[in-house]
Amino acid sequence: MALLPSKGVVISVQTLVLSVATAAILLCFLLFSLTASSPPCSCPTPAIPNSSIRIGDRISTSTEDINWVKRQIEANGLHMQQNVLRKGINPRTRQQQLEDLRQFKGISHYDGEEANNHTALPCPGELLVEEHHSNYGEPWAGGRDVFEFLAESARLTPSSRVLEIGCGTLRVGLHFIRYLDPEHFHCLERDELSLMAALRYELPSQGLLHKRPMIVRGEDMDFGRFGSGTMYHLIYASAVFLHMPDKLVWTGLERLVSRLKPLEGRIFVSHNIKFCSRLGGEECTKRLNRLGLEYLGKHIHDSLLFNHYEIWFGFRRIKA
Numbered sequence: 001m002a003l004l005p006s007k008g009v010v011i012s013v014q015t016l017v018l019s020v021a022t023a024a025i026l027l028c029f030l031l032f033s034l035t036a037s038s039p040p041c042s043c044p045t046p047a048i049p050n051s052s053i054r055i056g057d058r059i060s061t062s063t064e065d066i067n068w069v070k071r072q073i074e075a076n077g078l079h080m081q082q083n084v085l086r087k088g089i090n091p092r093t094r095q096q097q098l099e100d101l102r103q104f105k106g107i108s109h110y111d112g113e114e115a116n117n118h119t120a121l122p123c124p125g126e127l128l129v130e131e132h133h134s135n136y137g138e139p140w141a142g143g144r145d146v147f148e149f150l151a152e153s154a155r156l157t158p159s160s161r162v163l164e165i166g167c168g169t170l171r172v173g174l175h176f177i178r179y180l181d182p183e184h185f186h187c188l189e190r191d192e193l194s195l196m197a198a199l200r201y202e203l204p205s206q207g208l209l210h211k212r213p214m215i216v217r218g219e220d221m222d223f224g225r226f227g228s229g230t231m232y233h234l235i236y237a238s239a240v241f242l243h244m245p246d247k248l249v250w251t252g253l254e255r256l257v258s259r260l261k262p263l264e265g266r267i268f269v270s271h272n273i274k275f276c277s278r279l280g281g282e283e284c285t286k287r288l289n290r291l292g293l294e295y296l297g298k299h300i301h302d303s304l305l306f307n308h309y310e311i312w313f314g315f316r317r318i319k320a
């Protein structure tokens with residue numbers, strides 16, 4: 001079908017519809033670019049490049065993130081190199097740094113009386129050179145992997161409440177403390193040196209003192225000091241239960257069940273659950289059920305920074 005205007009030029013309906021649509025799109029585009037703050041017109045939304053998409057409240061690193069880092073490394077021509085001595089960048093072992101600190105007080109120019117020491121929170125040299133990052137034999141950076149895995153598995157939000165049993169020097173805990181609302185991270189830890197590292201070095205150096213984590217010294221699975229009303233979304237033990245007598249682990253679980261949110265809350269234990277499997281499969285399940293717990297299975301998660309898989313065992317509370 002064709003229209004016949006007065007001057008005798010023939011325009012097909014398709015051409016007319018196409019022209020009107022093109023004009024409308026151009027007009028929309030013009031209005032959109034002129035009034036960036038005004039409500040968008042009904043033009044088709046321009047496709048957003050993948051790199052700017054963050055899925056929901058994603059916690060773990062995305063493939064896009066990794067590709068972006070790789071591109072930055074490539075664009076800057078960076079290569080793995082030997083850590084060679086060069087001007088201004090002198091490799092120093094922790095031990096050498098510690099000796100410097102002791103001998104010269106680091107780079108401090110304070111030469112007054114020790115009695116007038118101005119430092120608000122004096123920190124032992126061993127912590128300043130981060131000896132405690134090597135205390136547990138596992139790479140320090142793995143703490144981030146553990147956090148990402150646990151936080152996403154337990155579907156945490158910043159208002160969730162978390163308890164770590166044996167948080168050590170906060171290798172993992174730091175990431176939870178940063179993510180959670182103030183006072184929402186609790187930890188029971190028995191080792192004094194680790195607690196010193198956590199409170200004197202890690203929290204101040206990461207600017208996290210304002211998060212007021214509740215870190216309590218203790219080794220008897222006594223959670224009384226955390227108050228009676230707190231319900232946790234996540235309770236976890238990273239490389240801890242394997243170092244404890246089975247009896248103490250069961251005592252802890254018995255005391256913790258009533259503090260775990262029914263159904264949605266999770267308990268995660270790393271490495272192995274010999275405290276349970278040593279009883280035999282059936283007896284292990286029965287004992288868990290008597291406590292009101294259900295075993296949810298084994299999970300393996302991968303590390304971003306080094307070739308490493310960690311095993312986690314999940315549990316939930318089945319009775320209200």
Ligand SMILES: C[S@@+](CC[C@H](N)C(=O)[O-])C[C@H]1O[C@@H](n2cnc3c(N)ncnc32)[C@H](O)[C@@H]1O
Nearest residue numbers: 136166167168171188189190191219238239240
């Ligand atoms: C291998 S470290 C792991 C530290 C931390 N969870 C991590 O993944 O980096 C084990 C920690 O559990 C603590 N621990 C062992 N038995 C404990 C107990 N009965 N009560 C509290 N903490 C305990 C140790 O003091 C140590 O800090």
